Amino acid sequence: MTTTRVPQEERTRVMRQRLMDATVELLVERGFGGTTTTLVSERAGVSRGAQLHHFPTKNDLVVAAVSHLTAIRGSDLEAAVARLPQGQGRTEAVVQMLGEHFASPVFTAALELWVAARTDPSLHEAVGPLEQRVGRETHRLTIELLGVDESQPGVRELVQATLDLVRGLGLANTLGDDARRRRRILTEWARTLDAALRTPEGDEA
C-alpha cells in the first residue's frame, strides 16, 4: 500500500497543487464566472470536505491559483529564455517569445482574474500587488534579454511599450487565433526597436 507510506505533508502539497491546477484550467475553459468550487473539486478529484479545509471560499482558491499562476509564468519565461539565440536576430527572438508568452493559456487565466478583480475589491487586493510584482519582473527580464541600458533616455519607455504591445496582442488573441498577424507585427516592431535603441535621442528629429 504505497499511499499510506506517502507522508501527510507531501499528500497535502499534491492535493493543493491539483486544486490549483484545476482552478487554472477552469478559468481558461469557463472563465471566472463559470468557475465554481464544485467544478474544481470534481476536476481535481478531491473531496468537497478536503477542498473546503484548504480553501474555504472561491476567492481563497482563486487567489492561491493567482500565486500559482505567477510561478508558472515565471518558469515558462525562463524556459523560453534558455532557447533564445545570441547575436543577430536576438531582438526579434525576444519580442516573439514575449508575444507567444502573452498568447498562452496562462495569460488567458490571468486575464480572467484581472477583469474579475476590477469589480471585486477582495480579489483586487490580492491580484493588484501580484500583477505589479510580475510586471516589474517581466520588465527587468526584458531589459536584460535585450541587453539595453535603461539610463539612456527613451529606453525605459520603449521596453514598457513592448510589454504593453504584447499584452494588447494577448488580448486580441483571446477571441480567436491571431498568431500570423502577431508574428508579422512583432517582426516589424523588432526592426523598429533595433533602429530606435541604436539612435541617440534627438538625432532622429
Add this chain to the structure above:
Amino acid sequence: MTTTRVPQEERTRVMRQRLMDATVELLVERGFGGTTTTLVSERAGVSRGAQLHHFPTKNDLVVAAVSHLTAIRGSDLEAAVARLPQGQGRTEAVVQMLGEHFASPVFTAALELWVAARTDPSLHEAVGPLEQRVGRETHRLTIELLGVDESQPGVRELVQATLDLVRGLGLANTLGDDARRRRRILTEWARTLDAALRTPEGDEA
C-alpha cells in the same frame, strides 16, 4: 399631458436607449457577471415587462448594448479627431488620443463583453464580428489621421502595433489609473513611429 403626445415610436426608442445606457453603466460598475436584467430595469426606470418585451434575455440586452457601444466608440473617436492639431506634433496627438480612447469607460465595458464572449458561444457570435468591424474602422481612421501610405512596406504593421499597444495600455489601466505612465510611453512611441515611418524599409539595417 405631454406624454400622450409623444409618438409611440419615439417612446420606444427612448426606452431602448435607457436600457442600453444602463447596461453599459452596469458593465463598467459591476462587470459582466454582476450585470443582471433586474438591475438594468431598476437603473433604467423601465418596468420588467417592458424590458422583457424588448430584450427577452440578458444576452439579447448585452448584444444590443455592444452595438450601442460601437456607435458610442465611433462618435467618441470622431469628436476627439476634430480637436487634433495639424502639422508638427500630429503623430503624438493621434497616439495620445487613441491612448485616451482605449482608457475610457467605453473600453472597459467592451473589455467585459470581450472576456465574457471568450467562454460564451452565443455572445461570441455577436461580439466577434462587431469587434472585427470596429477594429477595421479604427485602423482605417488611424491610417488617415497619421497621413501614411499603407502600401509602403512595414507601415501597415506599425499602425496595427500602435492599436495593439493602446489596447494593452487600456487593459493595464483597468486595475488602476495609469495615465502618467501611458502618456510617457506614447510620447516615446510617437517619436519612434515618426522616425520609422520616414525611413524607407531596409535603410535602417
